Amino acid sequence: MTAFTIREVPDDIARRIKVRAAEAGQSLQGYLLSLVTRDATQPTLAEMADRAERYATEDIDIQDVLDAIDAGRTGR
Known part of the structure; x- marks a missing residue:
């Protein structure tokens, strides 16, 4: 499996993501993986659009x- 690192996440965004993870009953890692x-x-x-084009033709x-x-x- 591959690991990702996200640098320089603004503090307010990090806080919001942590709150959303907690509200979803997930760890931060689990929540981000689901996103x-x-x-x-x-x-x-x-x-x-390609699929719609195929159906339309x-x-x-x-x-x-x-x-x-x-x-x-x-x-x-």
Whole structure:
């Protein structure tokens, strides 16, 4: 596993992070790891745009849209 070091964190930011970790019932290390993990696992805006572009360029015709609407209505 890799270890990270963050230098020159302003005192007020460090205090806020420590308070948030305590409120979450986590150690500072655990809290920061959860923040880094969440950030690293979320798609970036560029990845989301690429995904949207792929979906937008799929061959979908009017009948596909109407079938999807009908399927949604019957599921209610």
